[in-house]
Amino acid sequence: MKEVEIHFTLNGKEYNLTVPANLTLLQIIRARIGLTGTKRGCGKGECGACTVIFNGRSVSSCLVLAPKVDGSEVLTVEGIGTFDHPHPIQEAFVEEGAVQCGFCTPGFVVSSYYLLSKNPHPSEEEIREGLSGNLCRCTGYIKIINAVKKASEKLNG
Amino acid sequence: MKEIDYFFPKTLEEALQILNENKGSMRVIAGGTDLVVRLKQGQVKEDRLLDISRIDALKGIEDRGEKIYIGATTTHTEILEHPLIKTSVPILHDAIKSIASLQIRNIATIGGNVANASPAGDSIPALFVLNGFVFTKSIEEERKIPIEEFFLGPSKTSLKENEILVGIEITKMQDDEVGFFRKVGQRKGTAISVVNGAVRLKKDSKPNRFSKAFVSLGAVAPTVVRAKIVENALESEEIDSLDKIMYISGLVFREVSPISDVRGSLEYRRDVSINIIYEGLADLFLNGFRRS
Numbered sequence: 182m183k184e185v186e187i188h189f190t191l192n193g194k195e196y197n198l199t200v201p202a203n204l205t206l207l208q209i210i211r212a213r214i215g216l217t218g219t220k221r222g223c224g225k226g227e228c229g230a231c232t233v234i235f236n237g238r239s240v241s242s243c244l245v246l247a248p249k250v251d252g253s254e255v256l257t258v259e260g261i262g263t264f265d266h267p268h269p270i271q272e273a274f275v276e277e278g279a280v281q282c283g284f285c286t287p288g289f290v291v292s293s294y295y296l297l298s299k300n301p302h303p304s305e306e307e308i309r310e311g312l313s314g315n316l317c318r319c320t321g322y323i324k325i326i327n328a329v330k331k332a333s334e335k336l337n338g
Numbered sequence: 339m340k341e342i343d344y345f346f347p348k349t350l351e352e353a354l355q356i357l358n359e360n361k362g363s364m365r366v367i368a369g370g371t372d373l374v375v376r377l378k379q380g381q382v383k384e385d386r387l388l389d390i391s392r393i394d395a396l397k398g399i400e401d402r403g404e405k406i407y408i409g410a411t412t413t414h415t416e417i418l419e420h421p422l423i424k425t426s427v428p429i430l431h432d433a434i435k436s437i438a439s440l441q442i443r444n445i446a447t448i449g450g451n452v453a454n455a456s457p458a459g460d461s462i463p464a465l466f467v468l469n470g471f472v473f474t475k476s477i478e479e480e481r482k483i484p485i486e487e488f489f490l491g492p493s494k495t496s497l498k499e500n501e502i503l504v505g506i507e508i509t510k511m512q513d514d515e516v517g518f519f520r521k522v523g524q525r526k527g528t529a530i531s532v533v534n535g536a537v538r539l540k541k542d543s544k545p546n547r548f549s550k551a552f553v554s555l556g557a558v559a560p561t562v563v564r565a566k567i568v569e570n571a572l573e574s575e576e577i578d579s580l581d582k583i584m585y586i587s588g589l590v591f592r593e594v595s596p597i598s599d600v601r602g603s604l605e606y607r608r609d610v611s612i613n614i615i616y617e618g619l620a621d622l623f624l625n626g627f628r629r630s
Binding site: 183185201202203205224225226227229232235238239240241243244245246247248249251292295311313314 | 415528
């Protein structure tokens with residue numbers, strides 16, 4: 182089938198779409214659903230800007246073809262927190278100044294969310310490892326790492 | 339990206355049937371982290387994809403006594419999280435941990451890493467030194483192929499057009515065996531290896547002596563290679579000093595035929611392939627050849 186029907190849950194909401202099989206999850210999220218928090222960086226799975234949680238695992242959404250989305254559960258940065266109700270990770274990024282141009286930030290927030298869900302008290306080395314699939318070309322990584330440490334403290338009292 | 343016909347079989351039998359009917363115009367996809375990039379770059383001639391990632395029979399890790407069987411579509415993350423892997427085949431654990439990024443390892447599969455047949459594929463040197471076998475199936479036959487015979491060249495394997503790679507078998511390391519996997523890339527995350535390598539040594543009853551040595555190097559030849567001259571030296575010499583280790587590692591020079599490309603020059607690759615073997619052996623030596 183050159184077109185596929187896909188039924189999936191995104192940020193807790195159910196969707197039924199008919200899409201070309203060669204569309205990526207990233208294109209579905211941005212162009213079909215209209216959530217533009219998830220960014221397209223390299224398109225090759227090297228930069229991490231398009232990171233989402235897919236069936237409980239962080240993945241590069243630019244490499245997931247539409248048929249794989251059928252039956253899946255997806256969480257994007259918009260499902261983690263909103264402008265009015267930011268997630269403690271997002272608060273920590275703001276407080277620590279871990280955002281410069283902001284393009285990589287959604288990917289970093291999703292990777293941090295995944296890391297802290299698997300490991301609530303990561304060491305600095307574990308934070309560096311957990312974020313090593315995400316690239317930032319502005320700030321360097323110190324402030325981002327500090328933000329994740331702070332978020333870990335916020336989440337665990 | 340060009341239009342594609344996508345097939346999502348639920349059973350292996352169905353998959354083999356579909357692949358046989360479409361042989362020549364169909365590619366197998368599992369995690370897709372490599373294939374989707376190549377599709378985007380217009381490098382895939384086939385326009386039909388057979389997704390094998392939802393076939394239960396191809397998933398999971400089985401303890402088979404002295405061996406471990408890993409289903410082809412088991413993801414790298416699932417392999418890393420399995421307790422048997424870290425304790426019984428730490429060389430494979432370290433190799434897989436070095437692959438790409440977390441976001442890739444979470445969906446990419448070991449079958450994909452092998453079937454892609456990249457000379458720089460990071461799981462492959464580990465599978466070479468762990469006595470790896472590749473299991474394949476078609477509607478006609480099942481095959482069990484020694485991993486060293488599976489690769490014919492860059493991106494070329496002995497898989498036939500109607501065959502699916504269904505699993506990998508490796509031999510567990512015994513208590514008297516030590517080894518390592520090492521990789522040099524341009525950075526730590528998401529880097530394709532400039533050189534990678536794996537070593538497994540079986541200890542002799544005499545200290546610093548080894549009855550069996552397996553040495554494998556990647557990204558230094560059209561396929562991953564065994565370094566037999568180095569293996570012979572490790573089996574015949576007493577490994578009792580860093581000088582001796584440097585001498586033996588230097589023999590790597592005679593085993594590799596790297597190319598120059600965007601990631602490194604021929605000379606750099608040759609020197610680094612010597613150095614990773616030296617550093618790995620030196621670490622083992624300085625640790626008294628104990629399993630850490």
